[in-house]
Amino acid sequence: MRRVAAALLCSLALSGCLYQIKQVGDDRFLTAPIDWQPGKTTVRDVVDAFGPPDVIRWSAGRLLFVYRAERQVVTSLVLSFYLKVFSNEAGRHEDGTLIVAFDDRDRLVYYGVSEHPREDLAGDLGLRR
Amino acid sequence: MIRSSGVGFLLAASIALSGCGLITLMHDSVIGPVSPLGRINTVTVGGDFHVTEEGPVAELAGDSRLRMYPRDLFRRIGTPASYWAAAQGIEAFLTSISPVATRETHFGGTAAEKIPAELQPGVPVGVALALLGPPDVWVRRENGSFMLYREVSDRSWSFYIGVPPPAALLVPIPGIANARFRLVSARERASKLMLFFDEHDALVAATASADDASSQRE
Numbered sequence: 001m002r003r004v005a006a007a008l009l010c011s012l013a014l015s016g017c018l019y020q021i022k023q024v025g026d027d028r029f030l031t032a033p034i035d036w037q038p039g040k041t042t043v044r045d046v047v048d049a050f051g052p053p054d055v056i057r058w059s060a061g062r063l064l065f066v067y068r069a070e071r072q073v074v075t076s077l078v079l080s081f082y083l084k085v086f087s088n089e090a091g092r093h094e095d096g097t098l099i100v101a102f103d104d105r106d107r108l109v110y111y112g113v114s115e116h117p118r119e120d121l122a123g124d125l126g127l128r129r
Numbered sequence: 130m131i132r133s134s135g136v137g138f139l140l141a142a143s144i145a146l147s148g149c150g151l152i153t154l155m156h157d158s159v160i161g162p163v164s165p166l167g168r169i170n171t172v173t174v175g176g177d178f179h180v181t182e183e184g185p186v187a188e189l190a191g192d193s194r195l196r197m198y199p200r201d202l203f204r205r206i207g208t209p210a211s212y213w214a215a216a217q218g219i220e221a222f223l224t225s226i227s228p229v230a231t232r233e234t235h236f237g238g239t240a241a242e243k244i245p246a247e248l249q250p251g252v253p254v255g256v257a258l259a260l261l262g263p264p265d266v267w268v269r270r271e272n273g274s275f276m277l278y279r280e281v282s283d284r285s286w287s288f289y290i291g292v293p294p295p296a297a298l299l300v301p302i303p304g305i306a307n308a309r310f311r312l313v314s315a316r317e318r319a320s321k322l323m324l325f326f327d328e329h330d331a332l333v334a335a336t337a338s339a340d341d342a343s344s345q346r347e
Contacts, residue, residue, distance in 0.1 A: 017311070043275070051321060080160060
């Protein structure tokens with residue numbers, strides 16, 4: 001009886017709710033330790049560690065590898081009763097990026113990595129900013 | 130008399146069901162935010178009509194909301210892209226009312242799925258091009274070159290429990306349309322293959338990544 005009541009309460013609490021989450025890209029670079037040395041690390045070392053990059057840019061004297069990971073969350077609550085509609089939608093989009101720059105000899109010049117996107121339900125629901 | 134009243138009924142029905150009719154506006158007002166048809170009035174009178182995974186979409190900027198039928202009705206119906214849009218719309222509708230749905234979409238070629246067995250170190254660049262076709266990126270460096278092949282796959286699954294919006298109209302219980310919950314999880318990943326060549330255009334190494342796993346050959 002309690003389980004039935006709990007299920008009914010959960011159903012009531014979740015009425016009209018939508019929770020949509022989308023993850024783009026391989027986010028290994030956000031968690032794996034990076035121990036690269038400028039002037040020593042090569043293109044092959046980087047590719048061996050994280051696979052081929054998502055984007056490649058190059059110009060005279062510079063070669064840039066870009067790795068990307070995105071996390072998008074949309075939550076909404078839509079309740080309708082006769083001709084009245086109550087609607088509330090919240091969206092969240094976080095990017096994680098790793099940029100690696102090489103010189104003409106394909107040696108590392110510098111790199112930068114962003115923070116790992118937070119994966120917390122409270123933040124997704126707009127309960128925490 | 131009967132014929133004239135029939136014509137009048139049909140006329141009234143077509144107006145009521147049109148893009149600015151009473152039924153349309155009631156639909157948009159009551160279940161528009163959750164309807165698999167979207168907001169019909171916006172789609173009818175708006176421009177830049179197209180269909181996405183979420184259903185039909187149009188821009189309303191600067192358009193009269195009282196237009197009964199789309200300004201470009203014949204173009205929407207007559208162009209071949211409309212059939213593709215219709216197929217997408219049907220898929221979006223079926224997805225929206227299905228309790229569990231999975232979807233998988235691939236963009237790009239299939240070259241990046243795995244390293245072909247013929248690609249052994251020392252193979253000339255012409256063999257790689259013949260096997261895999263032209264790459265997405267080919268960068269020439271001082272001491273050689275490298276190629277990048279890329280294929281994107283989009284996988285999603287959704288869980289829906291509750292009364293579908295169209296069916297809720299038929300159930301005479303106030304607020305029954307609210308008894309629903311949807312969970313959607315999507316993941317977009319790129320399978321990539323990178324080939325390294327030396328200054329003589331002979332293959333030195335190949336690295337592929339698909340999902341969480343990566344493989345190498347050198």
